[in-house]
Amino acid sequence: MTxxxxxxxxxxxxxxxxxxxxxLAGDAVRITLVDRGNHHLFQPLLYQVATAGLSxxxxxxxxxxxxxxxxxxxxxxxxxxxxxxAAHTVRLRDGEPLTYDCLLVGSGATHAYFGxxxxxxxxxxxxTLDDALLIRRRVLSAFERAEAEPDARARRAxxxxxxxxxxxxxxxxxxxxxxxxxxxxxxxxxxxxxRETRVMLLEAGPRVLSSFPESxxxxxxxxxxxxxxxxxxGTPVGAIDAEGVQLGEERIAARTVLWAxxxxxxxxxxxxxxxxxxxxxxxxxPDLSLxxxxxxxxxxxxxxxxxxxxxxxxxxxxxxxxxxxVARAIRARLAGRPTPAFRYRDFGNLATIGRNKAIVxxxxxxxxxxxxxxxxxxxxxxxxxxxxxxxxxxxxWTWAYWSYQRAARIILGx
Amino acid sequence: MTxxxxxxxxxxxxxxxxxxxxxLAGDAVRITLVDRGNHHLFQPLLYQVATAGLSxxxxxxxxxxxxxxxxxxxxxxxxxxxxxxAAHTVRLRDGEPLTYDCLLVGSGATHAYFGxxxxxxxxxxxxTLDDALLIRRRVLSAFERAEAEPDARARRAxxxxxxxxxxxxxxxxxxxxxxxxxxxxxxxxxxxxxRETRVMLLEAGPRVLSSFPESxxxxxxxxxxxxxxxxxxGTPVGAIDAEGVQLGEERIAARTVLWAxxxxxxxxxxxxxxxxxxxxxxxxxPDLSLxxxxxxxxxxxxxxxxxxxxxxxxxxxxxxxxxxxVARAIRARLAGRPTPAFRYRDFGNLATIGRNKAIVxxxxxxxxxxxxxxxxxxxxxxxxxxxxxxxxxxxxWTWAYWSYQRAARIILGx
Numbered sequence: 001m002t003x004x005x006x007x008x009x010x011x012x013x014x015x016x017x018x019x020x021x022x023x024l025a026g027d028a029v030r031i032t033l034v035d036r037g038n039h040h041l042f043q044p045l046l047y048q049v050a051t052a053g054l055s056x057x058x059x060x061x062x063x064x065x066x067x068x069x070x071x072x073x074x075x076x077x078x079x080x081x082x083x084x085x086a087a088h089t090v091r092l093r094d095g096e097p098l099t100y101d102c103l104l105v106g107s108g109a110t111h112a113y114f115g116x117x118x119x120x121x122x123x124x125x126x127x128t129l130d131d132a133l134l135i136r137r138r139v140l141s142a143f144e145r146a147e148a149e150p151d152a153r154a155r156r157a158x159x160x161x162x163x164x165x166x167x168x169x170x171x172x173x174x175x176x177x178x179x180x181x182x183x184x185x186x187x188x189x190x191x192x193x194x195r196e197t198r199v200m201l202l203e204a205g206p207r208v209l210s211s212f213p214e215s216x217x218x219x220x221x222x223x224x225x226x227x228x229x230x231x232x233x234g235t236p237v238g239a240i241d242a243e244g245v246q247l248g249e250e251r252i253a254a255r256t257v258l259w260a261x262x263x264x265x266x267x268x269x270x271x272x273x274x275x276x277x278x279x280x281x282x283x284x285x286p287d288l289s290l291x292x293x294x295x296x297x298x299x300x301x302x303x304x305x306x307x308x309x310x311x312x313x314x315x316x317x318x319x320x321x322x323x324x325x326v327a328r329a330i331r332a333r334l335a336g337r338p339t340p341a342f343r344y345r346d347f348g349n350l351a352t353i354g355r356n357k358a359i360v361x362x363x364x365x366x367x368x369x370x371x372x373x374x375x376x377x378x379x380x381x382x383x384x385x386x387x388x389x390x391x392x393x394x395x396x397w398t399w400a401y402w403s404y405q406r407a408a409r410i411i412l413g414x
Numbered sequence: 415m416t417x418x419x420x421x422x423x424x425x426x427x428x429x430x431x432x433x434x435x436x437x438l439a440g441d442a443v444r445i446t447l448v449d450r451g452n453h454h455l456f457q458p459l460l461y462q463v464a465t466a467g468l469s470x471x472x473x474x475x476x477x478x479x480x481x482x483x484x485x486x487x488x489x490x491x492x493x494x495x496x497x498x499x500a501a502h503t504v505r506l507r508d509g510e511p512l513t514y515d516c517l518l519v520g521s522g523a524t525h526a527y528f529g530x531x532x533x534x535x536x537x538x539x540x541x542t543l544d545d546a547l548l549i550r551r552r553v554l555s556a557f558e559r560a561e562a563e564p565d566a567r568a569r570r571a572x573x574x575x576x577x578x579x580x581x582x583x584x585x586x587x588x589x590x591x592x593x594x595x596x597x598x599x600x601x602x603x604x605x606x607x608x609r610e611t612r613v614m615l616l617e618a619g620p621r622v623l624s625s626f627p628e629s630x631x632x633x634x635x636x637x638x639x640x641x642x643x644x645x646x647x648g649t650p651v652g653a654i655d656a657e658g659v660q661l662g663e664e665r666i667a668a669r670t671v672l673w674a675x676x677x678x679x680x681x682x683x684x685x686x687x688x689x690x691x692x693x694x695x696x697x698x699x700p701d702l703s704l705x706x707x708x709x710x711x712x713x714x715x716x717x718x719x720x721x722x723x724x725x726x727x728x729x730x731x732x733x734x735x736x737x738x739x740v741a742r743a744i745r746a747r748l749a750g751r752p753t754p755a756f757r758y759r760d761f762g763n764l765a766t767i768g769r770n771k772a773i774v775x776x777x778x779x780x781x782x783x784x785x786x787x788x789x790x791x792x793x794x795x796x797x798x799x800x801x802x803x804x805x806x807x808x809x810x811w812t813w814a815y816w817s818y819q820r821a822a823r824i825i826l827g828x
Contacts, residue, residue: 055469408471
């Protein structure tokens with residue numbers, strides 16, 4: 001390929017960026033894929049790393065390994081710090097600037113604290129593998145410290161876990177923490193009884209998993225409560241510090257607070273000079289391009305797309321579909337054809353709560369409990385990237401189901 | 415058990431401490447096992463984590479999980495900071511001080527830089543899982559940065575890896591890095607050719623793996639060179655900084671330097687007030703106790719033991735034997751019987767170099783190449799702790815053998 005070959009720059013190796021890259025495998029283009037990390041992450045299982053069920057490498061794969069056979073791609077581990085849509089250039093933190101013919105920005109979302117950035121230190125969120133390992137360390141260390149703590153009050157605070165946000169991540173974390181306390185750790189301590197652990201799920205809105213129909217939300221809540229989780233809805237958090245959480249007049253002494261409430265688009269959205277929605281996502285055109293820069297596309301969690309009066313949800317299938325769509329739009333554009341409009345195909349909605357517990361909605365079909373959980377399991381193993389990862393995750397889950405144990409209960413870092 | 419039950423404090427959950435603890439499972443004692451981490455680590459495979467072949471949890475298991483059924487043990491995650499042998503107390507960093515009837519100190523060894531502590535930042539050593547993840551990050555990042563580096567000289571320095579020390583760890587690291595460069599990464603970069611990577615093994619003494627007979631050392635060297643490693647013996651390192659290594663008059667520009675040369679006993683040895691050898695290890699009595707405190711024992715890498723005019727080597731089987739011996743000695747002491755003398759049984763010596771490459775010495779039997787490697791493999795899977803870990807490691811190795819891939823090529827941390 002010569003230098004006249006169109007240069008496509010793709011920022012972010014998540015579902016949107018990677019699916020766009022792979023869809024362009026047969027095209028006469030040069031692609032540069034830029035990601036801050038060296039890996040594609042299977043985010044739907046990130047909570048399993050945070051709760052010590054899987055190791056970090058089980059749900060991630062090096063981007064350049066995934067793309068090793070696609071000769072029209074160069075992978076760069078670097079961070080895009082600014083974009084000049086007039087000059088068609090992307091500035092990187094370490095490397096030389098990149099000039100593009102077409103650009104896809106798929107740098108995703110991060111957690112937001114609604115203006116309370118000081119909460120971040122006390123209530124880590126879950127978006128990257130480093131976040132997951134930090135949460136794993138805090139959760140496992142809380143039990144270790146409780147075992148050594150002579151003061152009963154301090155011990156209770158160490159054994160209280162507050163999860164803020166009743167969406168899928170909050171529900172997964174709460175359900176799994178309750179299982180760890182009641183089953184995994186049951187016989188392993190001598191001074192404390194981990195079954196006295198208190199797991200609280202705090203949701204500001206009226207119900208958990210609000211993207212599901214009300215009847216399934218109610219089932220999810222019942223399943224959480226069966227696991228021993230205290231579910232509080234209509235409970236906005238007033239303050240978070242190192243000692244716990246303030247809920248209106250009530251003070252919860254909890255040494256471990258996890259944040260699963262707010263999501264904000266990555267800062268790169270602002271660099272595009274395009275209109276943003278309230279969460280900082282880019283309001284894109286029907287073909288996912290920018291209003292004033294038709295060669296620049298936005299996909300995945302960074303894109304704000306409405307369809308039939310509803311927002312397209314920030315889930316993996318939507319990001320993959322957007323990525324594949326952008327590949328088609330780029331192909332059309334380079335051929336001088338009009339770009340097609342994006343259309344999201346909703347294949348259904350799944351959420352897991354714990355062992356044998358989940359809810360599923362598929363075109364009107366509603367499942368909960370064991371059948372929903374089995375369906376969730378099969379889908380997640382099927383969509384994992386890499387044969388080895390599928391095998392290892394299957395093996396770990398089989399072992400965990402049989403033994404109630406978790407494979408990665410190792411405290412790393414200080 | 416009442417408070418009159420003898421209290422045994424064991425510092426360190428490595429091979430010595432864990433084997434002593436398990437050997438006391440049936441005794442009428444209270445045991446407190448203190449470790450800085452929450453896990454027992456299978457150190458012989460630590461280089462596999464550093465070189466992205468295995469995940470951290472694959473070679474570690476939570477101490478309290480291993481010991482969950484042994485009701486006479488309390489596990490504490492804490493650090494012993496000082497020992498008062500007169501008052502029979504151990505002071506901990508976080509928790510209440512512990513008073514013991516018998517004490518086993520098995521806190522092991524750390525790396526030493528022969529008085530050049532400033533080298534530590536540039537040449538990390540390999541003793542803990544955190545060390546291994548730091549090395550993994552540096553090694554993987556060096557290739558990533560080389561791919562983005564426009565300057566040829568800087569690129570060469572990024573693709574030069576210098577390993578200091580030709581003992582087992584240095585040989586394992588050098589052999590595996592050469593394999594990664596030549597096989598694992600072969601087709602994955604577009605601007606660099608990882609096969610141009612230079613891996614140097616720098617040994618101050620006359621040969622690598624000097625604990626083996628000369629003929630096997632020579633075979634190991636030949637196997638390393640076949641993998642493309644530049645082996646330099648009789649080459650003491652004069653200086654190490656961020657840019658590379660000084661060897662006499664020669665300057666090696668290497669952005670990644672790994673330290674596998676010096677070992678020093680943990681600082682706790684000095685707290686015992688007993689005579690130490692040059693490496694800071696405790697010169698123990700024949701029964702592994704201290705000269706002035708017969709109720710205090712030292713085992714594992716922290717103990718300096720001579721047998722038949724030779725030092726007992728700092729290897730896992732020796733540490734396990736010492737741990738089991740200390741359990742017997744404690745039992746004898748509590749029963750008012752004389753304590754037996756420790757006797758090391760040498761079952762042989764193994765070292766691996768890479769795929770199909772190893773050396774083995776077993777009671778005069780000498781193996782090298784494929785049979786030695788197969789033997790090494792079987793022994794290491796057999797001695798791993800935990801059924802799940804054995805299964806996962808076997809599965810990862812089968813996959814790696816067949817695909818030349820490495821399971822954990824994920825960059826974590828900043």
